[in-house]
Amino acid sequence: MSTNQVQIFDTTLRDGEQVPGCKLNTGQKLIIAEQLDLLGVDIIEAGFPVSSPGDFKSVEEISKLVKNATVCGLTRAHKNDIKVAAEALQYAKRPRIHTGIGTSESHIKFKFNTTPEKIIERAVDAVTYAKSFVEDIEFYAEDAGRTDNEYLARVCEAVIKAGATVLNIPDTTGYCLPEEYGAKMKYLRENVKGIENVILSCHCHNDLGLATANAIAGVQNGARQIECTINGIGERAGNTALEEVVMIMKQHPYLNLDTNINTQMLFGISKLVQESMGMIVQPNKAVVGDNAFAHSSGIHQDGVIKNRETYEIMDPADVGVTESSIVLTARSGRAALAYRAKNVGYELTKDQLDALYPEFLKYADQNKEVDDNGIHQLMEMSKVLL
Ligand code: KIV
Ligand code: ZN
Numbered sequence: 001m002s003t004n005q006v007q008i009f010d011t012t013l014r015d016g017e018q019v020p021g022c023k024l025n026t027g028q029k030l031i032i033a034e035q036l037d038l039l040g041v042d043i044i045e046a047g048f049p050v051s052s053p054g055d056f057k058s059v060e061e062i063s064k065l066v067k068n069a070t071v072c073g074l075t076r077a078h079k080n081d082i083k084v085a086a087e088a089l090q091y092a093k094r095p096r097i098h099t100g101i102g103t104s105e106s107h108i109k110f111k112f113n114t115t116p117e118k119i120i121e122r123a124v125d126a127v128t129y130a131k132s133f134v135e136d137i138e139f140y141a142e143d144a145g146r147t148d149n150e151y152l153a154r155v156c157e158a159v160i161k162a163g164a165t166v167l168n169i170p171d172t173t174g175y176c177l178p179e180e181y182g183a184k185m186k187y188l189r190e191n192v193k194g195i196e197n198v199i200l201s202c203h204c205h206n207d208l209g210l211a212t213a214n215a216i217a218g219v220q221n222g223a224r225q226i227e228c229t230i231n232g233i234g235e236r237a238g239n240t241a242l243e244e245v246v247m248i249m250k251q252h253p254y255l256n257l258d259t260n261i262n263t264q265m266l267f268g269i270s271k272l273v274q275e276s277m278g279m280i281v282q283p284n285k286a287v288v289g290d291n292a293f294a295h296s297s298g299i300h301q302d303g304v305i306k307n308r309e310t311y312e313i314m315d316p317a318d319v320g321v322t323e324s325s326i327v328l329t330a331r332s333g334r335a336a337l338a339y340r341a342k343n344v345g346y347e348l349t350k351d352q353l354d355a356l357y358p359e360f361l362k363y364a365d366q367n368k369e370v371d372d373n374g375i376h377q378l379m380e381m382s383k384v385l386l
Contacts, residue, residue: 004256006249007225008242009201010036011045012273013058014074015239016229022277026058032276033062035269036230037069040260041242043096045227048074049088050081056088063092070094070136077101077126086133097130100140100168103147103155120155124162131163138166140203145171149184153191160194166225167198171214174207174237182217189222201225206237215240216248219257230273231281231288243270243287243319251314267320287314293324298333301326305339328374330364344372346379355384 013029016022024032029046036044046062047055063071071092075081077099089095101123102111108119123139130137139159144152156167169188171181181204189195202218202225204211215226232241243266249257270288274280283291293316295301303310304324316324326336337360338353348356359382364370370378379385 004258005224006219006257006259007042007199007201008040008246008259008261009043009045009072009225009227010041010229010242011203011227011239012036012229012233012242013062014045014047015227015235016233016273017047017277018235019233019238019277019279022233022279024276026054026061028276029058030061030065032230032269032273033066035265035272037066038262039265039269040262041069042260043070043072043225045072045074045098047088050075050078050084056084059085059088060091063089063095066092070096072096072098072138075099075126075130077122079126079129082126082130082133086130089134094136095134096136096138096166097134098138098140098168099126099130100138100142101126102142103152104143104145105148106146107143116151120158123155124158127159127162127164135165137164138168138201139164140168140170142170143172144169144184145173145176145181145204149187149191152184153188156188156192157194160192160198165198166201167195168201168203168225168227169218169223170203170227171205171211172203174205174211176204176210176214178210178213178217181214182221185218185221185223199224201227202240203227204240205235206232206239209237211238211240212244212248215245219249220255231270231279231285233273233277233279241286242266247287247314247319250318263318264320287319292316293321294327295324296327296329297331298336301336301339302333305335328360328364328370329368330361332360332364332370340370340372341375341379344375346375346385348384352384356382359384 046059049056049059059073073085073089075085085097141155200223202215202223204214226245228240228242230242232238246259246261283289295304300311328340334357363378
């Protein structure tokens with residue numbers, strides 16, 4: 001792995017599936033896991049095996065199915081969780097146990113009613129125990145976003161010594177600002193002994209709409225794994241969206257950060273997850289929303305028809321969208337009308353277009369959008385071709 005390679009850790013089937021009403025059965029999870037493997041994600045977090053017999057079965061079946069990606073199971077820092085996860089992962093070619101504990105003041109005080117030193121002991125015990133089953137151990141310091149950096153560094157150093165291979169620094173509550181989250185990664189890189197031997201991972205939630213920006217700040221400051229979900233689904237306001245971070249790295253080559261993702265599959269897998277979970281993304285969702293490559297104002301349409309790059313920073317084909325669309329509305333200009341009319345078979349002269357345009361505006365004012373049928377109707381009504 002080159003040092004500029006960012007591992008994509010997909011948690012659609014674990015953190016993503018925690019969304020109320022989005023539960024998937026094992027068959028649906030297997031279909032998504034197979035597509036994620038083809039997409040090129042490096043790690044698939046398949047579930048939380050101890051949480052239910054159904055989740056155990058899903059992790060076990062996904063472990064048998066997946067050919068390339070590492071398959072990961074989540075646990076708390078409990079011996080039984082870890083033992084059950086190891087059992088569910090036993091058929092995986094590359095198994096990973098993801099264990100951890102809360103490290104912020106509020107988690108230590110209110111969730112665990114214990115002391116910072118005892119938390120370190122529990123973290124070390126969990127990693128040591130997990131290491132007796134598999135080699136690849138990811139440790140999460142839950143609520144790391146609100147954890148004091150000095151203490152966080154001590155936790156990280158202790159779990160590295162115990163055998164952790166990946167350190168997940170979750171902004172569990174989506175509270176951090178990008179510079180704060182980036183600075184946290186930098187601080188850990190500079191202050192934790194042994195950090196050069198492990199991968200730092202970004203796991204960001206979207207409570208303030210910053211999950212994508214925070215994950216990018218993390219990799220700009222030395223993290224080399226991003227935990228994300230298709231369409232950004234997840235607890236509350238969701239997680240970092242896989243399609244967003246992948247396309248940011250692709251479209252900004254000066255960042256010098258690569259992934260293994262086959263980006264042309266992004267649109268298709270987004271639709272698969274939307275349909276399986278019954279959770280449809282908003283039309284203006286970045287990269288995969290229905291309007292992500294649709295142009296409707298006259299000024300933009302004129303530019304795009306002349307050259308796509310005037311208003312598009314990505315080639316739609318790169319994310320699996322066949323082509324940009326020019327949507328005809330009452331805000332469209334002559335260029336868009338001529339373009340769409342030509343697409344359905346009417347090559348208009350300038351005079352014909354000038355005659356048609358006022359009719360079009362009247363028609364468009366009464367209809368939200370003028371589709372292909374609308375264009376045919378308009379041509380018949382206006383008789384400009386006679
Ligand atoms: O958000 C979080 O802290 C998590 C951990 C369990 C990794 O999802
Ligand atoms: Zn999370």
